[in-house]
């Protein structure tokens with residue numbers, strides 16, 4: 480078996496908008512009411528996928544979900560008198576952030592040798608809680624080969640689960656057994672703690688993970704209060720490297736010691752708060768980066784332009800590159816439309832370590848397919864949406880037609 484890391488990015492849906500629905504996500508609430516640019520947003524997303532493919536990496540994608548969501552609108556008895564925010568929830572393109580689609584444990588870590596995926600219930604935010612049934616349909620198609628994959632229903636809704644955004648895996652090499660680190664938050668702060676400890680523990684059990692290679696780590700309440708609504712806003716791991724803000728975890732020293740005990744080759748790159756404050760880290764999204772192993776074996780950090788342009792973050796990155804650390808390249812990408820809703824390069828992708836030959840090829844990208852996707856986006860995606868337009872029948876028709884054109888072009892009309 481030839482297992483590699485495949486990044487599945489969410490194609491930004493045609494209803495992408497700024498409704499300010501995510502309390503505790505400072506970018507999203509700051510941009511509430513702004514005009515969005517779905518076409519530009521989706522093209523930025525495809526450009527990022529092309530960028531990473533050009534590095535020699537395997538790229539996949541997931542499709543936008545049905546929006547406005549007829550199931551959700553029917554379930555709340557929508558008749559036009561519903562709260563503005565509930566209406567907006569039915570229009571949200573939030574499934575683009577596939578780091579929240581599921582938690583993934585590669586076959587090298589599981590007792591039955593299959594790659595396990597548990598779709599995230601995303602219950603904390605109403606606009607995100609309606610994603611999982613349609614996400615699950617895609618996961619069951621993309622990873623339908625049952626000798627290689629097991630796709631699980633969500634954990635019970637009494638335990639909030641936000642998927643891979645609160646899960647890190649470390650290993651010497653992707654295809655080898657690793658340690659899995661689940662990060663949860665405790666409620667009680669100013670902002671919701673979206674990942675519950677019991678959800679993480681349930682996922683670990685469902686995936687058949689080895690208890691001796693598992694860590695459950697509490698997120699620093701200070702980080703949540705500063706706007707780190709998911710752990711991937713303050714930390715990212717890849718193979719033997721953990722890149723983290725010093726204030727990411729409630730017990731940083733205990734966490735580092737446990738990681739080193741479980742994986743002696745671990746290298747932990749810690750960014751101190753006096754170089755980059757939590758506020759700077761969250762504003763710039765330095766850690767919401769894709770830490771990737773290139774075919775040469777070097778590690779590269781794909782960061783948002785906002786981080787590259789931030790003076791204190793840039794100074795720290797320049798220092799890191801000049802040192803002899805494990806991260807050898809820093810590659811900025813433009814995902815500004817997603818960033819304004821609190822979604823950086825890492826939010827936009829779900830990592831799956833598997834043999835690409837076992838994945839439904841319709842979900843894998845190549846340059847010709849990227850061009851086909853760009854053509855559909857250019858022809859069908861609305862140029863702009865202001866939140867006041869949400870609810871418009873004409874816009875709903877346009878958004879539906881756009882999604883269907885893409886499904887047809889990718890031979891995935893069965894997801895209609």
Ligand code: SUG
Nearest residue numbers: 498499500501504507578644709826
């Ligand atoms: O859940 N934003 C998303 C951003 C998700 C980022 N994902 C990761 N960190 N992995 C969220 O808060 C904003 C939508 C709005 O307000 O209209 C939003 O849902």
